[in-house]
Amino acid sequence: MGELKKVDFEYSQLNSERMRLNVGPQHPSTHGVLRLEVELDGEIVTEVVPHIGYLHRCFEKHCENMTYPQVIPYVDRMDYICSMNNELPYVMGVEKMLGIEVPEKVEYIRVIFSELNRIANHQIAIATFGLDAGAFTPFLYLFRDREFILTIFEKASGGRLLYNYFWVGGLAHDVHPTFKEDIRWIVKRVKETNKEIADLLLYNKIFIERTANVGILPADVAINYGCSGPVARGSGLPFDLRKDAPYSIYDRFDFNVVTGRGEVGTVGDCWDRNIVRFHEIEESCRIIEQALEQMPDEGDVREKLPKKIRPPQGEIYSKAENPKGELGFYIVSNGKDKPERVKGRGTSFVNLSVLPEISKGYLFADLIMILGSIDIVLGEVDR
Amino acid sequence: MIEQEIYNKLKEHFGDAIVELKEAPPSDPFIQVNPERLQDICLYLRDEGDMLFDYLSNLSGMDLAENLGVVYHLYSMKYKHTIVLKVTVSKENPNVPSVERIWRTADWHEREAYDLFGVIFEGHHNLIRILNPYDWEGYPLRKDYKTPEEYHGIKVPY
Amino acid sequence: MGLLNKLDDPYYGGGIILGTLEDVLNWGRSKSDWYLQFGLACCAIEFMAVNASHFDFMRFGCIPRTSPRQADFMIVSGTVTMKMAERIKTLYEQMAEPRYVISMGSCANCGGPYWEHGYHVLKGVDRVIPVDVYVPGCPPRPEALEEGMIKLQKMINEQAIFNKRKRLREAEEKEKSVSDVVLSQN
């Protein structure tokens, strides 16, 4: 044995190599074709760079080349999970520019379908969030229920996913005769499944461990990043355009704005963002029930309009509360039958931009959960 | 607070930098602003006690034939009022000060406006293309844009 | 399968042993199809619905795999953009033979509603990878995708494994002679 070698190092000298990992565009939990460039120190995320645009379908270019009613199908394809909600701000904007009011019955049907689609969207959001956590079974339970909602949409509009149902000045068709019974039945069904999901997934100990105190988004950061919808409300910010800037007939209904309260962790963590969606399903059910009671049975579903819709010169920013947050359309008209410019303010686009901010310092597995809790749809991010 | 009051207050503070207020219902009223002092104006709008426009709803580029425009839709979480700012720059020299430091959400919005219209935001920390590939040529949403024949050996037109 | 090919030669095409073997191999390929789990756009939501309880894609023996190495076929569900085209190609190349492609929805077939002004949309995924089955619709109903799956299984069941080149050549010649006859008749 030789003499003992003196070992002289400090902890700070033990450098480890950082690893750059490409997550996506094909990855099971990027919810589409998002690509994240992640820098990992061991398993700890030190930097996230989102690369988007893998689904850039030139929505705004198409709008400039289509007439006003022809834009609606493209609007559908922006956020393809909740098409009805997408159509609403667009047609409201065009109607406002034209200066027309739609019949009472149309407003009610629009609200009912928007809220129904909100339920369907939140069900997908909770389902895929559970899937990210590894719970496959709740995913299928929620999809089972969503299928019944889609059946109602199909009866009304003929489409399962993309509807083209809200038209400028009214609706494409009147609703089917059994509309009210169908919706009452589905509302009951949704409430039952909600209970099941709460037991199976949301209050599961492992699920709480995974999501509580992860990806905390403070309210002021949420405002500065322009977050809206459940992402902002999860941070305790009661920002809901249905209450703050009432459009359509939302001021006639009694419902609560659900905010995150930090029930199991900190206000603004992943669990809060998810539970806001869960409770919003219940609030939507309340709105639908009230709307069904108030809705007039008789009435026209189409306002008389000229064959070619030519809004006067001007511009408008029409916004509505999408399930994912504030969806706005900035429509510029030049007096012709095709819009000069339509800019869609993609909710997911803005919400996703907060991801690098809130995912630093968490584990790689948490990054997936944070991304799932933001609930993005790439069609809207990339348009 | 209605638009006229906001306009008066801005005019009082910034003088010539505020060009005009346009109101023509049913269109949204907007305030035309000079690009030079945009950052100061935005900071003032965000922090002034009775305005508090802390939420940038939307930022969109515009192609106005000869010029390029940038439109800002602001919203106040506290007072729940809105205002629209508009900036116009020439196509030859499309420089607009970046408001990324004021509202972080403007980061991606500005990158998008750069990507699609070619508006250059001065002071933006990372002004690269966001939707189109990084080696894409041209600014697709300009009215005179022509679809390329080929991209990386793949035929683009139908 | 050099040895098998040699064996097969005298009993070309329908040798009893190898014909049956071919049937068995094709049966295995067609009944157990693992698909690559990825979605592109709107069609991916319908695709998820196909996986779910109502339509249950697993009835056909289709099990999702997340790694392209273990997948047998992929479903291009949605709009393919220029940025994505090269990734799709890479994914296809990473898959192990035998591999198949289902193009789901109008966008993947031909560009769909984005065919005219979509400067960034690939007008049909068959410009970058070979496609076996096209499913039309925007988005296709789940039933349509299931029909496409049955079509794919039928196609796999009828494909040649042994003497592939020879049989392909013969089929080509046969087609050519038929077209010649048609031409001469005209």
Add this chain to the structure above:
Amino acid sequence: MGQHIITLYDWLAKLSNSDLIAVIVVAVLPLIFLVVYALVAILGELKISAFIQERLGPMRTGPWGIIQPVAEVVKLLQKEDITPEPANKTLFNLAPFLMFTAAYAGFAVIPFSSHFVPAGINLGLFYIFAIGSLAVIGIVMGGWASNNKYSLLGALRSVSQIVSYEIPAAIVILTVVVLANSMNLQVINEKQSGWFWNWFVFGGPGSAWKILVIPFTVVMMLLYLVASLAETNRTPFDIPEGESELVAGYHTEYSGMKFAMFFFAEYANMFIVAALVTILFFGGWNSPFGSFMSGPFWGVFWFIIKSFFFVFVQIWLRWTLPRLRVDQLMGVSWKFMVPIAFVCFFAVGIWVMFM
């Protein structure tokens, strides 16, 4: 052991007058069993998941889809076998064989019946534990040699997970050894003969005073079940191949038959774990009702029924629970399971000392 049991091996050797035939038969029987079991388990996984999720599962391959796994094997056999260019080819190709060999070697000491155990060695428990650890090396080899970041992350997670969960598992096994006073799996089985209250999960054979030790043995059984779930990388501990994070974990780059080997190894490990739970705590091949339906052939029946029940439990858990995060996983092992296992060890030790 007192009396000499005539095993299948002895019987065959006597019948054929050749050791070689007996050795081959005894070695091949577990392999056949393994293959048949894996097919049944894969079908079970598909069908049970379908049942839980209100679906039908595979329906088009044979009646009710019961030969679906056969079709899968036929397909996997003819898939292209890809070795990625940047991979370390030797290790990459060796890893699945090592995994499968380790799983298959574990079957050597599993007592299927009182008269049939492929190799009745005295240190059976020790052997099975040592062989089980070999799987770690297979995983690391596969994950590292793939030259894929996801594979590497999956392999590293897997190693840390398996190594940490081996400690509570080992302590629990040690406790059973203390109770049974032997490491021979056959002897452990013999000790639990009689009615089901003689099983070790109910404290083993003894007087009514064993009610004092039953809480500890039940906790030990649960501990072992959880630890073994982690060792076989099943949900809620499937983070090494958690498909929502690491595409497919350490076998991301494997295709065709090599992937099938990983697949088989996973199912084989599930069975070994289930078999060990059965042997250590639920009486192995013993009938639960004393001498009713007991004997060498009924032994096989009881053993397989009990083991399949625990395989079913693993599948059931997989389709019910979300998965844990990697640091929480370690926390569960080191903060809860190891201390509880030690407490149980001491309690059982004291009980054995005084009774």
